[in-house]
Amino acid sequence: MTVKRMEKDDIKKVIEFEIELRKQEPDTYFWEPDETYAKQLEASFDDPRFNTALSFIALKDDIVIGRIDASVITSHSDASCFSVYLDWICVLKSERHNKVGQALLDALRDECKKQGAGLLIALTANNEEAQRFYKNVKGASMHDTGIWIDV
Numbered sequence: 724m725t726v727k728r729m730e731k732d733d734i735k736k737v738i739e740f741e742i743e744l745r746k747q748e749p750d751t752y753f754w755e756p757d758e759t760y761a762k763q764l765e766a767s768f769d770d771p772r773f774n775t776a777l778s779f780i781a782l783k784d785d786i787v788i789g790r791i792d793a794s795v796i797t798s799h800s801d802a803s804c805f806s807v808y809l810d811w812i813c814v815l816k817s818e819r820h821n822k823v824g825q826a827l828l829d830a831l832r833d834e835c836k837k838q839g840a841g842l843l844i845a846l847t848a849n850n851e852e853a854q855r856f857y858k859n860v861k862g863a864s865m866h867d868t869g870i871w872i873d874v
Contacts, residue, residue: 724823726830729778729790731768734761737780740787740815747816777807779830781814781823789814791827795838807835809845824856 729737741756754760767773775796781789791812797805809831814823835843847854847865858865 724781724783724788724821724826726779726781726826728830728834729780731765733780733787734764736782736785736787737764737790740780740790743815744813777831777834779827779834781818781827783818788818789823789827791831793831793843795840796844805840806842806844807831807838807840809843812845819852825860828860 738756738761741752741760745752745756767776775794777793777795779791780787789812792810793807794810795805796808812824812827814827832843
């Protein structure tokens with residue numbers, strides 16, 4: 724397995740990963756990896772709003788088996804440092820016990836350190852498997868309750 728920064732050239736493989744995710748867990752994901760999604764994903768690489776996006780993929784035999792997406796958060800409230808928000812981490816169900824999630828998280832943490840981030844913030848899914856994963860992450864602790872506010 725290798726982990727690398729996701730690039731525009733990886734989109735076809737990422738879409739194939741997304742399709743396989745839905746086959747393995749059909750009731751879990753809320754958007755379809757259709758042509759519209761592929762076009763939006765491709766456009767995001769040229770859109771300056773995504774300049775703070777950090778995305779990595781895990782590959783096995785040149786096939787995507789996992790993905791992690793995060794975004795750098797800066798705030799004037801603490802101008803001495805900044806944080807990174809972990810938006811999504813997902814691994815094919817068939818690969819979940821092969822340390823793929825940990826490898827993706829390690830790659831993201833390494834990038835956070837390079838950029839000088841002081842904190843990686845994640846909201847965890849409310850299912851047993853996600854809870855177990857995050858509770859076993861070295862150096863992690865559960866705090867606060869996440870609130871989703873529509874805009």
